[in-house]
Amino acid sequence: MMTENIRRDGRDDDFSEDDSPYFIPVTESDTDRDLLFHYVFKSVLKGNYISPIDHSSLKTCLDIAYGGGAWMMEMATDFPNCHFYGIDIEPRTPDAVYPHNCTFDKGDFLKKLPYPDNMFDLVHIRLTLVWTPIGNLLEEIARVTKPGGYVEFLDQDVSSCPVNAGPLMTSLVNAWKDIQISKNIDVDLMLNLDKKLIEKGFENVQIKKHPVPMGKWAGMVGEFFLSAFKLFTLSTASLTSGRLGHPSLQTEDEYAELVQKLGAECEEYQPVISIHAGFAKKI
Numbered sequence: 001m002m003t004e005n006i007r008r009d010g011r012d013d014d015f016s017e018d019d020s021p022y023f024i025p026v027t028e029s030d031t032d033r034d035l036l037f038h039y040v041f042k043s044v045l046k047g048n049y050i051s052p053i054d055h056s057s058l059k060t061c062l063d064i065a066y067g068g069g070a071w072m073m074e075m076a077t078d079f080p081n082c083h084f085y086g087i088d089i090e091p092r093t094p095d096a097v098y099p100h101n102c103t104f105d106k107g108d109f110l111k112k113l114p115y116p117d118n119m120f121d122l123v124h125i126r127l128t129l130v131w132t133p134i135g136n137l138l139e140e141i142a143r144v145t146k147p148g149g150y151v152e153f154l155d156q157d158v159s160s161c162p163v164n165a166g167p168l169m170t171s172l173v174n175a176w177k178d179i180q181i182s183k184n185i186d187v188d189l190m191l192n193l194d195k196k197l198i199e200k201g202f203e204n205v206q207i208k209k210h211p212v213p214m215g216k217w218a219g220m221v222g223e224f225f226l227s228a229f230k231l232f233t234l235s236t237a238s239l240t241s242g243r244l245g246h247p248s249l250q251t252e253d254e255y256a257e258l259v260q261k262l263g264a265e266c267e268e269y270q271p272v273i274s275i276h277a278g279f280a281k282k283i
Contacts (some may be wrong), residue, residue, distance in 0.1 A: 030235060031092060034068035036228035037127065041154060043221050044210050044275065048075055051150040051279035053122055058082045062144065064109050064125040064137075068092060069102070071124065076101045082121075087113065113140045120144050126154040129193070133184045142200040145282045151202065157209070157274040159188045164272060166265035168258070172233060175243035190276040197280045207278030214273060215266030225273075226266055233259050 042048055048071060059082055063072045066086030076084045076099035087105045107114050110132060123141050141151050158180065161173050180187050189196075194205040213222045214229060233240070237255050249255055 030231075031068035033228050033231035033235070035070050036224045036231070038068075038070040040212065040221055040225045040228065041126065041275070041277075044212055045154075045277060048078070049122075049124075049152060050277060051122065051152045053150055055079070058121050060120045061085070061122040061124065062087065062113070062115065062120045064113075064123065064141075065089075065128040066104065067127075069098065069104065071126075072102055072104075073098050085115070085120075109140070110135055110137060113144050115144045117143055118146045121146055121149045123149070123151045124153075125151070128155070129153060130155045130158050130185065130187065130189050131180070134186070134189070138196055138200045142202065142282060147282055149282050150279050151197070151282070152277075152279040153193070154275060154277040155190055157190055157276055159191055162214075162271045162273040163211070164269045166269040166271065168261055168265050169269075169271055171244050172240065175240050176236070178243055179239055193276075193278075194280075201283050202280035203283050205278065205280040207276055210275045210277060211272045212275050214271050215263070217267055217270055222266075226263060230259050230262055233262070 058079055061075065061079075061082055061084045063084060063086040066072050066088050069086060069092070072084045072086050076082070080099070080101060083101045083103065084099075085103045085105060087107045087109050089108055090106070092104075105114070123145050125141070129137075145151055158173070158177060161170050165173065177187055186192075190207075194207055197205050212225055214225045216223045216226070218225075234256060237252060241249050241255050244258075246258070249258065
């Protein structure tokens with residue numbers, strides 16, 4: 001059985017896959033996945049950031065769940081006078097030479113951010129808030145952000161299926177939603193994030209919904225988004241396969257073959273996924 005032979009989450013052995021609070025696993029292909037997502041979001045947002053940060057006063061920045069580090073390294077190159085800290089549960093310091101103003105830390109950001117109060121001019125977090133039970137993470141973000149500093153965020157709307165989703169994508173999204181609920185993850189968080197941030201001491205909350213097409217029919221962005229989505233789907237094999245209602249889905253190869261069918265389905269149905277991106281200023 002696939003779920004017996006493959007450990008996909010890459011986390012420490014304190015958790016099994018089922019009881020780990022983390023949804024998004026760490027796999028060998030995650031750097032490729034993160035890089036693809038990075039370029040998709042950079043294209044959609046027309047840059048690496050959207051908050052009205054003061055370039056001259058940007059001295060410290062925190063990237064929570066930095067993944068492959070692409071966002072951090074590009075920002076560190078663009079802002080050489082700012083030091084960028086990244087924290088992740090399973091650090092993956094890039095093999096290549098990276099900017100001197102980057103520090104990659106290991107830590108369970110769901111428990112506590114290991115940084116002093118009022119340290120950062122900018123806190124950045126993406127593809128994390130709706131994939132983990134955030135607990136006191138928003139309080140921790142508020143604590144480490146300087147007064148007048150910004151938090152910037154991006155995440156998928158997982159409260160409903162994507163527009164024009166085909167049957168396979170619909171079954172995957174529903175399976176993930178079931179897993180999220182079982183892990184006490186708030187699937188409606190992006191719809192209520194503005195109120196939660198205000199409660200934590202932020203103001204001027206700005207959130208915009210961006211439709212992102214998936215598939216070769218939508219050009220390079222759509223093709224990159226589809227490739228990243230496939231890698232994500234493959235990495236969640238042991239969590240997802242048993243919830244899809246395919247009794248013959250027993251091996252990794254069978255699951256991979258199913259995932260490859262997403263390409264043709266996207267060409268037929270032309271799905272569009274909603275991404276929420278925004279920022280808020282700490283009072």
